[in-house]
Amino acid sequence: METWEELPGVSLVPTNSKAPQEKMSAQDSCLSLIKYLLFVFNLFFFVLGSLIFCFGIWILIDKTSFMSFVGLSFMPLQIWSKALAISGILTMGLALLGCVGALKEFRCLLGLYFGTLLLLFATQITLGILISTQKVQLERKVEDVVLKTIQTYRAHPEETAAEESWDYVQFQLRCCGWNSPQDWFRIPSLRSNESRGHRVPCSCYNSSATNDSAIFDKISFPQFSRLGPLARPRHNADICLVPANSYIFREGCARSLQKWLHNNLISIVGICLGVGLLELSFMTLSIFLCRNLDHVYDRLARYR
Template sequence: MDTCEEPPTVSLMPTYSKGPQAKMSAQESCLSLIKYFLFVFNLFFFVLGGLIFCFGTWILIDKTSFVSFVGLSFVPLQTWSKVLAISGVLTMGLALLGCVGALKELRCLLGLYFGMLLLLFATQITLGILISTQRVRLERKVQEVVLQAIQSYRENPEDTSAEESWDYVQFQLRCCGWHSPWDWISAHVLRGNESQPRVPCSCYNSTASNYSTVFDEPFSQLSPLAPRASPTQSSDPCSLPSSANIYREGCAQSLRKWLHNNLISIVGICLGVGLLELGFMTLSIFLCRNLDHVYNRLAGFR
């Protein structure tokens, strides 16, 4: 009995291995995940930069409302409002590059984003090295600036940003002068003398006061704990004698104590910011270098 066997059918369609396609699909999914991760985080920083810019602009335009909100009249508004506004604009610009570059998969924007992050990271590293190696020279320079600000205290009513900043430092760090309250002898506007120098009201130690000293009216605006009294010379800067209840410690020592007590927090914040920048740089350059490579290989399997 003859058996008829059917000839084997030969398929003319090419057969492809699923391995390379699966590998390319996994790489594409990974790149998509990185792309949206970069987009979401940069979108967050874009909104944050916008809030910082709006806050700085609000301080710059409407100082009265901000002063009433904070409750301190000697906050250096002019300087810090500009710093906040510029920081907000830079943050928004950098985040916008990351958002658009990641979402639209534009290699030029991703490369520019990586370059700006690298420049920012290198600047921070350079500043850290300079502060560590030039600490003595930096401290001497700060001392010269502070003593100059003390000597010219309130002599120019149109430019008081440095004096307001130093008043704020004394108020926050609970100190007076750079080395001691005797540094204020050189302040001509306060009319101090060698036996009884006068100091600004930001040196006032409200926690150790019995409220028996009479001060000028402007000091009542500096702190809610300050005693209120009838104004004596409202056009003159608020001052009080060195025999009053003032901080006896210089700000140089207080600043060293503050840095020593907050060293772990400062180092932690710097490391966190540096690692965040390194992470964004790594993701952006990885996405920039692998976008065209993966899509070209996927096109070859179609």
């Protein structure tokens, strides 16, 4: 649509108002794209936050994992797991804040989103670095806790949490002792007076090494049966008496556990760094959207 403008000494000339409107429309479309990208990314970000939260809770409450065994005596691990859980909750709340701020185009929410995201980014990167640098200390602590559990096995009937977890570890990883089954043979409380065999926890028994599964099925850990489900063993007063030629797992658990611990630490650090990179991109999008919303509104008001 043409409008007419009167210039000094010149008759009315037509001017075209479509150019600024087209420019405004292009920028508005770009901001709309960024707005919806930010919304979609925050939905994905919400899912990642829930994964971090679940990972932290798993470390705290899962009694059928080796993490629960380590956490019994390693307080920093418990602190890290709580920090992960809290970080996950904050991440989910922040993603919700970003979704609302982007869709409704609230500058105050977008500014709060950016500031909180910056703080969370610094926290998670610091947490990932701390966990990775504590790897050697954690491995040493794991070894100390395992050897102490073996030395005091069945010495305190009222304290069975560590022993139950260790039985589960041996059965799942198909290993016996820390370095080798000899760790159990040296325990005074498990020494057998019978020359025909050794006394070891039933979780060390390798039922697949013999065709006689009846021996294995008679012990007081029916969950360990080859025909039964892989469930957490019950703590029990029974100890398996295995033949002297030993149908038990020959490998110690040290190497398997160190590999397990290494893989899980890599997972934790990887999640923290991956989420941190996403947070960095979200900060860029949010601050760009926040800074340009006012310009669009000013132009809309000017051309109305």
